[in-house]
Amino acid sequence: MGDEDWEAEIIKPHVSSYVPVFEKDRYFSGANGDTFNRAPTSSSEMDDGPPRRDHFMRSRFASGRSLGNRDAGEINKRENTSTMGVFGVGKGFGNRGFSNNEFEEGDRPGFWREANNDCEDNQTRSRGFSRRGGYQDGNDSEASGSSRRGGRGSFRGRGGFGLGSPNSECEQDEGTQRTSGLFGSKRPALSGSGNGDVYQSRGGSGSRRGGYKGLNEEVITSSGKNSWKSEAEGGESGDIQGPKVTYIPPPPPEDEDSIFAHYQTGINFDKYDTILVEVSGHDAPPAILTFEEANLCQTLNKNIAKAGYTKLTPVQKYSIPIILAGRDLMACAQTGSGKTAAFLLPILAHMMRDGITASRFKELQEPECIIVAPTRELINQIYLEARKFSFGTCVRAVVIYGGTQLGHSIRQIVQGCNVLCATPGRLMDIIGKEKIGLRQVKYLILDEADRMLDMGFGPEMKKLISCPGMPSKEQRQTLMFSATFPEEIQRMAGEFLKSNYLFVAVGQVGGACRDVQQTILQVGQYSKREKLVEILQNIVDERTMVFVETKKKADFIATFLCQEKISTTSIHGDREQREREQALGDFRCGKCPVLVATSVAARGLDIENVQHVINFDLPSTIDEYVHRIGRTGRCGNTGRAISFFDPDSNSHLAQHLVKVLTDAQQDVPAWLEEIAFSTYIPGFSGSTRGSVFASVDTRKNYHGKSTLNTAGFSSSQTPNPVDDESWD
Numbered sequence: 001m002g003d004e005d006w007e008a009e010i011i012k013p014h015v016s017s018y019v020p021v022f023e024k025d026r027y028f029s030g031a032n033g034d035t036f037n038r039a040p041t042s043s044s045e046m047d048d049g050p051p052r053r054d055h056f057m058r059s060r061f062a063s064g065r066s067l068g069n070r071d072a073g074e075i076n077k078r079e080n081t082s083t084m085g086v087f088g089v090g091k092g093f094g095n096r097g098f099s100n101n102e103f104e105e106g107d108r109p110g111f112w113r114e115a116n117n118d119c120e121d122n123q124t125r126s127r128g129f130s131r132r133g134g135y136q137d138g139n140d141s142e143a144s145g146s147s148r149r150g151g152r153g154s155f156r157g158r159g160g161f162g163l164g165s166p167n168s169e170c171e172q173d174e175g176t177q178r179t180s181g182l183f184g185s186k187r188p189a190l191s192g193s194g195n196g197d198v199y200q201s202r203g204g205s206g207s208r209r210g211g212y213k214g215l216n217e218e219v220i221t222s223s224g225k226n227s228w229k230s231e232a233e234g235g236e237s238g239d240i241q242g243p244k245v246t247y248i249p250p251p252p253p254e255d256e257d258s259i260f261a262h263y264q265t266g267i268n269f270d271k272y273d274t275i276l277v278e279v280s281g282h283d284a285p286p287a288i289l290t291f292e293e294a295n296l297c298q299t300l301n302k303n304i305a306k307a308g309y310t311k312l313t314p315v316q317k318y319s320i321p322i323i324l325a326g327r328d329l330m331a332c333a334q335t336g337s338g339k340t341a342a343f344l345l346p347i348l349a350h351m352m353r354d355g356i357t358a359s360r361f362k363e364l365q366e367p368e369c370i371i372v373a374p375t376r377e378l379i380n381q382i383y384l385e386a387r388k389f390s391f392g393t394c395v396r397a398v399v400i401y402g403g404t405q406l407g408h409s410i411r412q413i414v415q416g417c418n419v420l421c422a423t424p425g426r427l428m429d430i431i432g433k434e435k436i437g438l439r440q441v442k443y444l445i446l447d448e449a450d451r452m453l454d455m456g457f458g459p460e461m462k463k464l465i466s467c468p469g470m471p472s473k474e475q476r477q478t479l480m481f482s483a484t485f486p487e488e489i490q491r492m493a494g495e496f497l498k499s500n501y502l503f504v505a506v507g508q509v510g511g512a513c514r515d516v517q518q519t520i521l522q523v524g525q526y527s528k529r530e531k532l533v534e535i536l537q538n539i540v541d542e543r544t545m546v547f548v549e550t551k552k553k554a555d556f557i558a559t560f561l562c563q564e565k566i567s568t569t570s571i572h573g574d575r576e577q578r579e580r581e582q583a584l585g586d587f588r589c590g591k592c593p594v595l596v597a598t599s600v601a602a603r604g605l606d607i608e609n610v611q612h613v614i615n616f617d618l619p620s621t622i623d624e625y626v627h628r629i630g631r632t633g634r635c636g637n638t639g640r641a642i643s644f645f646d647p648d649s650n651s652h653l654a655q656h657l658v659k660v661l662t663d664a665q666q667d668v669p670a671w672l673e674e675i676a677f678s679t680y681i682p683g684f685s686g687s688t689r690g691s692v693f694a695s696v697d698t699r700k701n702y703h704g705k706s707t708l709n710t711a712g713f714s715s716s717q718t719p720n721p722v723d724d725e726s727w728d
């Protein structure tokens with residue numbers, strides 16, 4: 001297939017693909033290169049037919065020759081009448097694996113020029129027809145308990161779903177279509193697919209999906225354009241068009257052991273003390289050295305101890321007293337260094353001290369705290385942390401995010417809501433439905449704040465702060481956290497923060513975590529897969545995240561690795577929420593030690609024991625690189641990141657990489673330096689988007705003193721008052 005074909009492919013109705021859990025011994029035991037082919041369904045099938053059951057059905061796994069495009073299409077037609085998905089199994093695709101021309105590897109170079117416009121932030125599909133109906137085992141969480149491993153990684157996402165019980169997500173009371181859950185698990189069905197199967201993933205062009213907005217949470221309109229429509233404006237809520245999303249995420253485990261499960265800090269945890277910290281702004285309160293100094297209430301202290309925290313990380317030492325003092329804060333600290341607790345603990349302390357108002361079953365809930373984050377999995381993780389630290393208190397945390405049934409979100413909220421953790425789209429929907437009032441909001445937290453304020457989510461955030469009832473910035477406390485803070489984003493943040501906000505920089509702003517050993521390999525486009533397999537075969541079962549640039553490629557590479565007998569799953573924005581959570585669960589519990597991901601998984605996810613990150617494709621910005629490699633080497637543990645650098649497409653990153661590597665005291669390959677030199681841009685400051693590596697607060701006059709955070713004394717107090725006028 002040539003380039004033109006790829007273009008055509010991109011604007012075709014979306015054909016989603018699904019990468020299941022592949023367990024090598026179960027699915028690859030045979031010879032002959034048999035394939036498992038899930039045939040596509042046409043968009044008309046979706047539009048015209050009754051709700052589609054997009055299940056893997058054991059009974060459909062006819063053994064035999066695999067389906068070519070034509071065969072698949074024919075079966076599809078037949079299936080249209082019965083509204084079932086089709087799964088042919090048999091020989092035929094061998095290593096080529098993908099039919100329907102979409103993933104056809106071919107010998108032609110065209111393949112690897114997969115258009116970037118299928119990446120997370122460039123949606124072209126109609127949300128209406130792209131939403132995959134049915135196919136939900138939804139509330140199978142109870143079954144999941146047994147499949148979860150002990151320890152933190154096992155439950156911090158919603159891992160280990162049970163398979164296939166019909167579930168309540170199809171509740172009729174919400175007026176939702178009953179679209180799924182009737183045919184049991186799709187996954188076990190795979191084991192019946194015969195030997196040596198290669199799974200071919202086709203979601204069908206009519207696949208319906210949950211709303212998804214912005215870079216990682218995009219909403220797709222029927223006009224095929226990106227849209228910032230809220231879900232209420234025709235999205236998931238189904239007010240205007242499209243079927244409703246019916247997925248109800250399983251509740252997280254309630255037992256104390258699960259709530260407080262955690263992984264161990266690593267050998268480099270104490271080295272955090274040697275990182276330079278800079279605080280800028282006026283009258284910063286002194287840092288604290290111990291949890292005791294924070295003077296938190298007894299229950300919080302108990303929860304901190306149960307969570308296994310004995311020592312503060314630098315960002316916590318500085319941020320906690322600042323937040324306790326009621327100051328606005330922008331904090332930048334390396335990935336995996338405890339930013340979540342840095343904001344949760346003092347806010348919960350405030351709420352405990354001041355008392356809370358939410359009462360159960362009030363129609364309109366008025367949370368005191370709103371936390372927003374860019375991805376569903378991340379906000380869920382933050383929620384679990386909030387639930388952990390507020391355990392045994394009267395503070396109730398609630399999480400709501402896209403891709404799940406709106407009615408479910410509302411039900412969670414009306415039961416009482418003090419801390420609302422939300423993705424922006426769902427938050428705006430719920431506000432639009434008047435289930436959430438903003439009058440009581442005292443704390444607004446933007447995690448991954450640079451992402452929340454960039455072109456993707458920025459408009460939504462602006463809408464949020466100008467919503468009726470939302471206290472002005474003078475009346476609320478606003479906190480922003482991230483590992484990266486480009487200068488232009490810092491400037492924009494001024495709109496959200498009081499002018500006297502404090503800025504905490506732990507280490508180099510935008511710098512990579514030093515506990516991650518970074519290796520950059522020069523690998524051409526066409527050698528990447530071979531190299532990937534070589535690496536993965538060497539590291540055997542160590543948990544590895546493989547980042548690729550597009551959703552299609554995520555499925556392609558995941559399927560390819562499965563063919564190579566490497567148990568792999570995938571996460572990206574074209575997968576249904578249930579699939580995403582299952583993928584994450586399978587990865588967390590080690591069932592699938594390899595997770596192929598787009599940038600949807602680049603930020604914030606805290607997964608135990610991720611030893612490797614492989615950038616199969618480098619991201620387009622250095623910030624994204626820093627976040628991606630930060631999925632390993634967390635909390636003092638060490639990790640490795642290997643990145644494939646293709647000089648043909650990545651040269652623009654060479655300078656940035658040299659800087660990141662140097663700052664993190666990593667070896668810089670000579671060839672990379674040469675490329676960086678040959679592409680040298682005068683005035684380079686480290687960013688594709690302007691100057692990323694703001695070593696200080698961008699407010700020019702707020703240069704602070706750097707301090708080693710071990711001393712625990714307050715760092716820079718700006719000696720001279722400055723004019724803040726540019727911030728008002």
Ligand SMILES: Nc1ncnc2c1ncn2[C@@H]1O[C@H](COP(=O)(O)OP(=O)(O)OP(=O)(O)O)[C@@H](O)[C@H]1O
Binds near residue numbers: 263311483
């Ligand atoms: N003081 C502490 N002692 C022990 N463990 C901690 C401490 N603070 C945080 N952790 C743990 O460290 C891990 C990383 O924390 P967290 O996810 O908050 O990092 P982060 O800085 O937000 O990372 P990212 O930039 O990737 O979002 C978590 O498992 C968390 O529970």
